[in-house]
Every structure is written in C-alpha cells, then in structure tokens.
Amino acid sequence: MKIRVLGSAAGGGFPQWNCNCANCRGVRAGQAGLQRRTQSSIAVSADGAKWTLVNASPDILQQFQQFAGTWPTEGLRGCGIESVVLVDAQIDHTTGLYMLREKGSPWPIWTTDPVFEDLTRGNPILHLLEHYCGVDRQPVPLDGRSFHPQGSASLDWRAMPLLSAAPPYSPHRGNPVPGDNIGLTVIDPASGKRVFYAPGLAEVDDAVFDAMSSADCVMVDGTFWTDDEMISLGLSKKRARDIGHLAQSGPGGMIEQLSRLPRHVRRVLIHINNTNPILDESSAERAALTAAGIEVAYDGMEIAL
Structure with a gap:
C-alpha cells in the first residue's frame, strides 16, 4: 500500500493568504525551517498506478501538477485518480471537487x-x-463493514464515526450526528499492513485508540499546538476543541495519546494550522x-506499508 500526502496544512494553507502571524511572515520571507x-x-x-483521493482540497490542481501519479497516461484525457472518499463536508476537504468537473464520466464519490x-x-x-461530469455517489458504511473505492479496490477500507464538528453551514453544526466526521482504516490484505487516517479529531475514545493501536501508521489531527491557540493570538474566541480538534500539548493532548501507542506504530501529524509552532x-x-x-507531514511525503 502506498500513501501520498498531497496537502498537509489545515484550511487556508501555509502561508494563509491573509495571515500575518510569525509563521506566515517567516515562510513568505524565505526563513529557513519553514x-x-x-x-x-x-x-x-x-499498486502505485491507480489511486483513490481522500478529500478534495481547494489546492487540488497544484497538488495534481506536483504528483505524477495523477497525470493522464493513455488517450487524450485521463487521471490516475479513480474515485474520491470524503471524511467530512468541510470546505477545505470538498471544494476541490469544483476543479474536477471536466471528467468525462460521473465521479465515484464515497x-x-x-x-x-x-x-x-x-x-x-x-x-x-x-x-458537468456527474456524480456516482457511493455510501460509506459506519458499522465496520469494508468498502472498496475505485482505484484501490483490492484494499479494505473501514470507517468509524469521530467526535469532531460539522461545517458551520451544516444543520448538524450544533447537534452532531454519527458520520459528520469519520476516521478511516485502510488495510492491505496482501501484507496485513494498515493505516489510520483522521485529520479532524476532537477526542481519542476507546474505539479510536483501538483503531490507532492496531495500525502500522497513524496520520492524525495536527491542527493546533494548544487548545487556546487562536484565542491567545486574538484570532478567534473558540478553543480548538470547540471546532473539532484535539490540541497536541497539555493533559490528554495528542502527544500524550500517541505516546500510549505500541512502539512499532509510526506517528504522523497532518492538517496543521498556519499558527501552529510545529511548522x-x-x-x-x-x-x-x-x-x-512524532513526525510532521509535508506536501509530497510518501509512505509505503
């Protein structure tokens, strides 16, 4: 099984277009280490030839240009991506679908x-x-049954509901329901290797910890360093947990949760906000x-399991 990180930042990217925090100033100035x-x-x-896209970022055209695995190889039009799996309905995970409208047949979207x-x-x-192209919507089961999206149909995909948050426009925003946000376990039956992917995660309950412990690699929420990160910078009145993210530091934070995993599990943070000092x-x-x-994901990172 092969995994390619197309994008590793949270909504807005890094640098964020209107942000003047120290991180964003530094990366614009070419500061080393950013x-x-x-x-x-x-x-x-x-197999490294056919791919399943997980989340369609607003930056998807740039991401596809930088990844040869998505380029057409036969005929006048084509793409190495054969289907799309969405873990939530957030703007930063879905609006890239607009850019994929030129497909010549309906997109399988799970x-x-x-x-x-x-x-x-x-x-x-x-x-x-x-x-435009049309949509072939495929339902993602939440009862632990495997599903097999096009592009990686030989792999076993399993979804589990997570405690996080629906988008602000959702009727579920203040009344979450199972399936607003999911974590994905992808298993390669040939090798038995598995990855757990959850870019939005507000709490590590027993079920989530079991899924993480059973994985060979976890790619999980790296949005904020502290729970009050946006408040302390004067950028928001909401804590990380209020918008569906578990901060890395502090009691019960992501660092503490990841430290409980078996030693062989590879630990990677993804979906990192531009304000997070780990950048x-x-x-x-x-x-x-x-x-x-614990590793920090970057664009172009490749993981083979």
Whole structure:
C-alpha cells in the first residue's frame, strides 16, 4: 500500500493568504525551517498506478501538477485518480471537487449520509457537478463493514464515526450526528499492513485508540499546538476543541495519546494550522515532537506499508 500526502496544512494553507502571524511572515520571507504547505489531502494506492483521493482540497490542481501519479497516461484525457472518499463536508476537504468537473464520466464519490446531506443541501456542490461530469455517489458504511473505492479496490477500507464538528453551514453544526466526521482504516490484505487516517479529531475514545493501536501508521489531527491557540493570538474566541480538534500539548493532548501507542506504530501529524509552532523546524515545540517520535507531514511525503 502506498500513501501520498498531497496537502498537509489545515484550511487556508501555509502561508494563509491573509495571515500575518510569525509563521506566515517567516515562510513568505524565505526563513529557513519553514516549508509551504497546501490544504490537507492524501491519495492511496494498492499498486502505485491507480489511486483513490481522500478529500478534495481547494489546492487540488497544484497538488495534481506536483504528483505524477495523477497525470493522464493513455488517450487524450485521463487521471490516475479513480474515485474520491470524503471524511467530512468541510470546505477545505470538498471544494476541490469544483476543479474536477471536466471528467468525462460521473465521479465515484464515497460519503456518509450526513456528509451527502450537507453537500446536497447546505453546500450543494454535488448537485452542481451534475451539470458537468456527474456524480456516482457511493455510501460509506459506519458499522465496520469494508468498502472498496475505485482505484484501490483490492484494499479494505473501514470507517468509524469521530467526535469532531460539522461545517458551520451544516444543520448538524450544533447537534452532531454519527458520520459528520469519520476516521478511516485502510488495510492491505496482501501484507496485513494498515493505516489510520483522521485529520479532524476532537477526542481519542476507546474505539479510536483501538483503531490507532492496531495500525502500522497513524496520520492524525495536527491542527493546533494548544487548545487556546487562536484565542491567545486574538484570532478567534473558540478553543480548538470547540471546532473539532484535539490540541497536541497539555493533559490528554495528542502527544500524550500517541505516546500510549505500541512502539512499532509510526506517528504522523497532518492538517496543521498556519499558527501552529510545529511548522517551524527550529522551534522547541517541533523538538518536543521529535523527542516523542512524532513526525510532521509535508506536501509530497510518501509512505509505503
């Protein structure tokens, strides 16, 4: 199984277009140890030839240009991506679908029922695509059954509901329902290897910890360093957990949760907000992650299991 990180940043990317925080100023100035990042998305493949896209970032055209696995190889039009799996209905995970409208046949798009509802009502992007390529919606089961998206059909995909948050436009925003946000376990039956992917994660409950412990690699929420990060910078009145993210530091934070995993599990943070000090490779926070055996995802990162 092969995994390609197409984008590793949270919504807005890095640098964010209107942000003047120290990180964004530094990366614009070319400061050493700061690397530009596009918004969060990965691609998964069983053979390295055909791929499944997980989340369609607004930066998807740039991401495809930088990844040869997506380029057409036969005929006048084509793409190495054969289907799309969405873990939620957030803008930074779905609006890239607009850029994929030139496909010559309906896109197989795998979603839970709540996400499908959000993308046909609150933000009806799937209805819009019917005027272009069309949509072949495929339901993602939440009962532990495997599903097999096109492009990686030989792999076993399993979804589990997560405690996080629906988009602000969703009718579920203040009343979450199972399936607003999911974590994905992808298993290669040939090798038995598995990855757990959850870019939006507000709490590590027993079920989530079991899924993480059973994986060979976890790619999980790296949005904020502290729970009050946006408040302390004067950028928001909401804590990380209020918008569906578990901060890395502090009691019960992601560092502490990841430290409980078996030693063989590879630990990778993804979906990193532009304000997070871990983006600075020379920071004390980045050193703390390194000491804990935790990696920070970057655009173009490749993982083979």
